[in-house]
Each structure stands twice: as structure tokens, then as C-alpha cells.
Amino acid sequence: MSTTSSSKNSTFVPVAGLSVFALASGYLMSLIPLSLPSFGLEISLAPWLASVFYLGLLLGATGIEPVVAKIGHRISFILFLAALLSTILLMIALPSAEVWMLARLLAGIAVAGVFVVVESWLLMTDSAKQRAKRLGLYMTSLYGGTAIGQLGIGQFGTQGLLPYTLVCILIATAILPPLLVKKGQPAAMEHQKIAWRDVKNLSRPAIMGCLVSGLTMGPIYGMLPIYIKNQTGNETQTGLLMAMVILGGMMVQPLVSYLSTRMSKSLLMALFCLLGAASVFMLVTANDNITMAIGYSLLGASTFALYPVAITLACDSMSTSKIVAATQFMLLSYSLGSVAGPMLASVFKDMQFSLLMYLGICLASTCIYMLIKSFKAPRDQQPLAT
Template sequence: MKHGNVENNIVTPVVGLTFFAVASGFLMSLIPLSLAHFGINQSLTPWLASVFYFGLLLGATCIQGVIKKLGHRRAFIIFLSLVGLTVALMLLIPHQVTWLAARFIAGMAVAGVFVVVESWLLMANCPKQRAKRLGLYMAALYGGSAVGQLAISVLGTEGIQPYLYVLGLLFLATLAPVLIRSGQPISHDQQSINRKEIRHISRPAIIGCIVSGLLLGPIYGLMPSYLSHSSAYAEHTGLLMASIILGGMLVQPAASAMSTRMSKSLLMAIFCLLGCLAVMGVLESTSVVMMALSLLMLGASSFALYPIAITLACDSLPVEKMVSATEMMLLCYSVGSVLGPLLATTFTQASNGLIIYLGVCLITTCIYMLLKSAETISSGQKPIAG
């Protein structure tokens, strides 16, 4: 393998991520819906979401050293195993303090999973190949998450059995890096991004990652409760959550293709505008079908931002900086994810407070990205640079 080249085997991260995504998607919705069974107050829901993303945030600051020391494959095994241990801990000690601690540790471990897989796939010298690989990554992540959401209806949310299914899926995810030992990228050549390089990373890329967290934190953490407490759609919670994730999966090929052909900041503006239309659709829905389609559009717009933003950030960086870049972008995403559920709860006086919050995030981001895109065009920069 050539130095800096990435002719690595991407089967390991994609297969492992797919099983992890099914487990994680199921678990994200299972936790808020199963609190009552374990005697935990429902008011803990936003705190469980925020503490998870706080763990994600802290984890994103220290992953590079682990990968550099152990390599991508071993780090992947350790992080997946740690997520499984936190689920087991929640079952063994069903107490709110234990659950908060477990979700915090899980957040740190999931940060490791994301940085390992993203950097593994982004280690390509060609921007087009990076975009394709990241599109594959997002499709596997959101496709698996959609299947996990559908599992709510099939496997239920009562008792410990659903959590045992989650543990089984995490075990299958770990088998991929355990059994496939070849093809990981060279880790010892990784370099950190210095302060001068940070100043030159695209601002729309950083904002795109933060806003992605502001949107997805509440969608994962609060949307299941919002839907389950809606008398009209309560029995369709799993299906409607799957619609959101399915939208995120289906949009990835289009987002990947378009990101190499037009300004990435303009593309993010377009998806935010689509999200605003989706929010209006959710608020005006009169049937399950209309609600599902609106949430599909909401998922497409919300989940498209992160891959576009991260490829924009990596466009001008060498392969040796990929782990550091993905770590930094995940840190930005995590900041948004920590703040998102807490900010969304400030809108709860309104009956559709969560949806209104998402709409405010989307419209303000749309305006910002349009302004940045206009600046890029007026300054004569290449549109692809964002």
C-alpha cells in the first residue's frame, strides 16, 4: 500500500457500522419509551439524550491518540465492546444515576466508533472518492438506524428482551473487525491539525456540523416521545421514526453526487429549505401518510447536512489529517447535540414546540448558508469549495 493512499478494505467498517446502526437506532428510541417499565421518571428523557451527546463531545477530543496507538481495527473492537457493556450495565442496575452514567460512557464510545469509521473511509486522495465513501457510510448508518426504528413495533419496548436484542446486534457488529483483520489504514502517520489550519477550515463546514447536532440530538432524543404522546400517531411511532431515518438514508446518494458538482454551502441551504417545507408539512398533517412523508423530508434535510459539511472541511486537507479532521467535526456536531435537546425543551410551552424548534434552526441556517454562498460567488472562488 502506498504511503498516504487508502486502497484499504472498507468492508470491515461498513459491515460493522451497519449492525451497530441497527442496534443504536433501536436503542435510541427504546430508552425513552421503556423508562416507565424500569421505574425511571419520564422527565429524565432530555437529560439522557444530552448526557449521551456530552459524552460524544468529550470522546471526540481524545479519539485520535487511541487510533494512532491501537490502529483502526482494534480501536473499533474496543469502542463497540464498550457500548455493549453500557447496555448491560443499564439492565443490571436500572437506576437513573446508573443510566445517566452509562449513557455518558456510551456517548464517548460512540464518538470512537464514528471517528474510526469516518476516518477509515475518508482516507482517500480523491475528493470524489471521499464523497462516495461518505455517502456509503451515511447510507449504512441511516439504513441500519431505520431498521432499528422499525424494530420497536416488532420487538416492543417492554421488559429486558429488547435490550438483549440490542446486545446481540452489537456482538455481530464487533465480529466484523474481529474476523476481518486485513485492510485497515496506516494509523501511525496521522497528524494533528494545527491552529493555522483550523483558521482556514470552512466556516460553513463548522456551522453545518453544529446545526446537524442541533437538529439530530432532539430528533433522536425527543421525537419518539413527541410522537408517542400524540393521540393521532402514537401507535405509529416506530414507523414514523423509521420514516425520518429512511429519508436520511435515501438522500445520501443524491447529496454525495451533488456535493462534487455545486457549492456545498448552497447545497446545505437547499436542504435546509427542504427541511422548512417538511416542518410545515408536519404541522399541517391530517393523516399518517402525510405525516410520514413530511418526516421523510425532514429526515432527508437534517441528515444531509453532516456529510456535506465534513467533506467540505476535508476538501483542502491531506490524508494524514483525516482522523484529526473527523475528530474536530464530530466535536462540532457534539456541541450541537448536547445543546439541542436542552434548547428544544424551551419551546415546550407550545403543543408542537419540538417541531417549531427544528423549523427555527433550519430557516436560520438556510439564510446563513445562502449568504455564505453568495460571498463565495462574489469573491470569485470555486463553488466546490463551499
């Protein structure tokens, strides 16, 4: 079996493609719920579109590994981006609730492919320190692009075909790096599946971290734009505050990379959850725009930090040949949370500060769980046999 060479496994193609994809994704995630009335669709469709998207992410996470193993990372990247582009064209062509639900389901499958390809592309290195550094670069590119994409709401609006046309152009541009640069993908190797006995050996805090990341990120992506718009009554301010959420997530990534190799990852996730619970309290009591901006940026920093810490914790116990399968399993956990998150958050819809109350409960309870796990004696984790 061949091993992955870090020198041949370049970061340029996945990071370049991901950065442009993130611009489109950032704009699209707020565009979809806010543009529903302009297409004659009910605003109540928003949480269902969010959940069905993450259902697609869940379905995709169960079947990506064989595709990557068969055709390689570069061609897989092109394929999944092209599939995502086709779903948006379908939404534009046939604006109905049924078609949009189907399109978002397929989009979730395609995005699952993008995430597994890029994450495994970057994580297929033998050094834990290098993995943390590369994942920090990945998350910074993803969240930085997503934050900038949010600004499109105020710049280009949410009505009509123009915003969706711009999203399509960006996704088509994201295809160019893997299409034009044919070198730098991970060396061909046998990607082993994770057996059930290996799943039992995966870190429970890692699985829980990915699950809670989904439980919080699903509602943030699918429902927070509507919550903020109802709170402020202004689309431009909605875009700016959503950008603050994503910017908070982006700015914390270097700190995540630095701390994840220097302290218990369970304790680190507990601290970020505590920060998130504090940010919810700040937002509930906020009386001015500056406090709201700080609160939303801290909320983004806390929730967006969970996934990279959790996935590096999971990969610490994996051999290189099982990294694709490990990232796929962690994405599966994230997707389960993301499917349930918008529906669970809807239970709080009649409460004051509905969405914030849901996020606060998720983060506070997870903080307690991670603290309990971090106080237990750490178990030595060796790479699983190949």
C-alpha cells in the same frame, strides 16, 4: 511518511460493522426514552439522557485521535464497540437515574470512537470524488440500519429486558467483522493533529453545518419518539414514523454524494435546510397519516444531509494525514450542537408543535446563513501542509 492506498483501505469491515451497529443504535435510540417507565424512571429524564449522551460524544471527540494512532483502526473499532456493549449491560443491571446518566455519558464516548474510526477509515483516500462516494456509502449504511432498527419498537416492544438483550446481541455481532477480518484497514501512518492556525482555515460553513446537524439531530434522536407517541398515542405508529425519518435520511445520501462534487456545498446545505423548513410546515398542517409520513421523511432527508456535506467540505482542505483530526474536530462541532439541542428544544415544550417549532427555527435560520455564504466568492482551498 507513508500514504494511504485505496486498494488496501477496504470498505467491507467498517461498513459491515457499522451496519449492524446501526441496527442496534436505531432500536436503542427510541427504546431508551420509551422504556423509562418500565424501569421505574421518570419520562422527564429523557432529554437529560440525550444531552448527557452527546456530552459523552463531545468528550470522546476530543480524545479519539491518539487512540486510533496508537492501536490502529481495527482494534479501536473493536474496543469502542465493546465499551458501548458494557454500558448497556450496566443499564440493565442497575436501573437508576444516576447509573443511566453515567452509562449514557460513557456510551457517548464509545460512539464517538465508532464514528471517528469509521469516518476516517473511509475518508482516508486522496480523491475528493472517492471520499464523497465512500461517505455516501457510510451514511446509507448508518441510516439504513438505523431505520430498520426503529421497526423493532413495533416488533419487540419497549418493555422489559428482551429489547435490551436484542440490542446487546446486535452490538456483539457488530464486533465480529473487525475481529475476524484482519486485513483492509488504512495503512499505518502518522496522524497529524490540527493546529489552531489550521482550525482558522477550516471552512466556516462546514463547522456551522456540523453544529446545526447536532442541534437538530440531538432532539430528533432523544425527544422525537416521545413527541410522536404523544401525537399518535401508538407505539407501532411511533416506530413507523421514526423509521420514515431515518429512511428519508438514507434515501437522500446518493443524491448528497452526487451533488456535493457538482455544486457549492454551502448552497447545497442551504437547499436542504429550506427543504427541512418546508417539511416542518407540512407536519404542522398535516391532517392525515400519509402527509405525516411524507413530512417526517423529508425532515429526515434534510437534517441527515447536513453532516455528510459539511464533513466533506471540511476534508476538502485537509491532507490525508490530517483526516482523522479533521473528522474528530467536525464530530466535536456536531457534539456541541447535540449537547445543547435537547435543552434548547425543551424551552419550546409549552408551545404548540413544540419540537417542530424548534427544528423549523434552526433550519430556517441556517438556510439564510448558508445562502449568504454561498453568494460570497469561493476561496480556493489547497491541502494543508504536512
